[in-house]
Amino acid sequence: MAASARKTNRGPQEKAKLGQNFLVDPSAAQRIVDALGDISKSIVLEIGPGRGAITQILSKSAGRLIAIEYDRKLAAQLRMAYSRVPNVEIIEADVLSVDFDTIIQGDLGGISDRQNTPPTKARIVGNLPYYITSDILLKLFEFHRNFDSIVIMVQREVADRISATPGKSEYGLLSATAQLYTDVEKLFTLPPEAFSPPPKVHSSVLRLRVNPKAESLGVGAGEFIDFLKLGFAQKRKTLVNNLKPHFEEERLKNGLKELRLRADVRAEAVSLEKMAGLFKSIRS
Numbered sequence: 001m002a003a004s005a006r007k008t009n010r011g012p013q014e015k016a017k018l019g020q021n022f023l024v025d026p027s028a029a030q031r032i033v034d035a036l037g038d039i040s041k042s043i044v045l046e047i048g049p050g051r052g053a054i055t056q057i058l059s060k061s062a063g064r065l066i067a068i069e070y071d072r073k074l075a076a077q078l079r080m081a082y083s084r085v086p087n088v089e090i091i092e093a094d095v096l097s098v099d100f101d102t103i104i105q106g107d108l109g110g111i112s113d114r115q116n117t118p119p120t121k122a123r124i125v126g127n128l129p130y131y132i133t134s135d136i137l138l139k140l141f142e143f144h145r146n147f148d149s150i151v152i153m154v155q156r157e158v159a160d161r162i163s164a165t166p167g168k169s170e171y172g173l174l175s176a177t178a179q180l181y182t183d184v185e186k187l188f189t190l191p192p193e194a195f196s197p198p199p200k201v202h203s204s205v206l207r208l209r210v211n212p213k214a215e216s217l218g219v220g221a222g223e224f225i226d227f228l229k230l231g232f233a234q235k236r237k238t239l240v241n242n243l244k245p246h247f248e249e250e251r252l253k254n255g256l257k258e259l260r261l262r263a264d265v266r267a268e269a270v271s272l273e274k275m276a277g278l279f280k281s282i283r284s
Contacts (some may be wrong), residue, residue: 014134020071023053023127023153027193035187035207037152047095047136047152052078054125059088066103066122068095071256096135100143114179121148130155130201134174137162141181150182150208151162156189159204168247171268173232177225179272182208218275227231227279231267238264253280 023029032054044062049055050068055078058065065088071077075092082088091103104122117159119250124147129137133154136211140150154162163184164170178182178184214221234244240252240263253263261270270278 015124017046019091020050021127021195021199022050022188023194025190026271027055028051028190028194028219030059031188032125032153032205033061035205036125036149039063039123043120043122045100045122045124045147047124048177049078049090050074050127052081054127055082056090058125059085062087065089066091068098070094096132096139098139100140103131104146120146122146124149124150124152126151127153127203130199133158137174137178138226141177144181144210144212147210149191149210151187151205152208153190153203153205154203156204159186159189159206162206162208166271167269169268172235173228176228176232176275177274178208180221180225181210181212184208205282213272217273218254219276221281224276224279228244228267228275231275235266235268239267239270242265242284243271251282252278 005007007113009138029099031054033039036244039062041063043064044058046055046058046065046067049067049206050071050076051225054064055067059063059082059139067078067088069078070090070093071277075090079092082090091098100122101200104120124140126136139154141148161172161174162178163186185207187207189202189204192200194203212221214224217224230246231239231242239261240249240256256265258281259274259277261274261278267275
């Protein structure tokens with residue numbers, strides 16, 4: 001499959017941190033697959049299949065399975081194991097460089113065909129490497145039109161951040177961005193013993209149902225995310241102090257007043273709806 005021009009270059013140290021803690025608990029693997037729902041007629045895209053604990057189950061239940069593995073040796077082993085399984089395709093690639101439009105919509109024909117055909121929706125599943133979880137999620141959100149649900153296993157602390165609600169200390173840019181594109185549900189947590197070798201942390205499984213909210217909020221997703229980045233730039237600063245280098249302070253304060261927010265409010269305490277309201281207020 002073709003990959004986009006955005007290619008990451010991971011050095012030896014980064015390769016050592018690929019998060020290769022392989023799931024070895026069969027019941028956990030089955031629970032993760034079950035969280036995808038009925039996939040008998042669906043495209044399922046697995047990120048980081050590793051030794052194939054989840055792949056094995058998916059190969060028997062998914063209409064079509066596309067597994068993306070970065071590790072060359074593991075990809076070769078998986079390709080050999082599933083060479084005669086017609087519904088399984090193994091791709092050796094960096095998921096951060098993959099063009100999901102090409103992989104999922106590629107069999108729709110030319111560009112003109114895609115413009116007149118509703119996009120095919122795939123379901124994502126994966127055990128995300130801890131150190132690039134945010135990067136992978138942002139990549140998936142960029143291509144959200146291709147997906148209807150995402151079931152991921154991440155470090156428990158990261159899961160807490162993704163699922164946090166405004167007012168909680170864990171709520172931040174990752175929470176707001178994830179919830180701008182999806183409805184987040186925390187499913188269950190696995191102990192280190194479910195993996196080999198055991199990591200030093202617990203892992204949580206989340207289900208993200210794709211439900212983009214930018215249009216209903218009346219904002220452009222790209223510009224609004226840039227605004228969120230500014231608002232969350234320094235956690236200890238108030239929202240006004242984070243934003244005033246970029247916007248007129250008086251307009252910011254007036255916008256907060258209209259939304260009945262305190263002048264010293266921090267971004268972590270503001271809902272997406274009110275952040276969108278402030279964004280529109282200072283740009284009007």
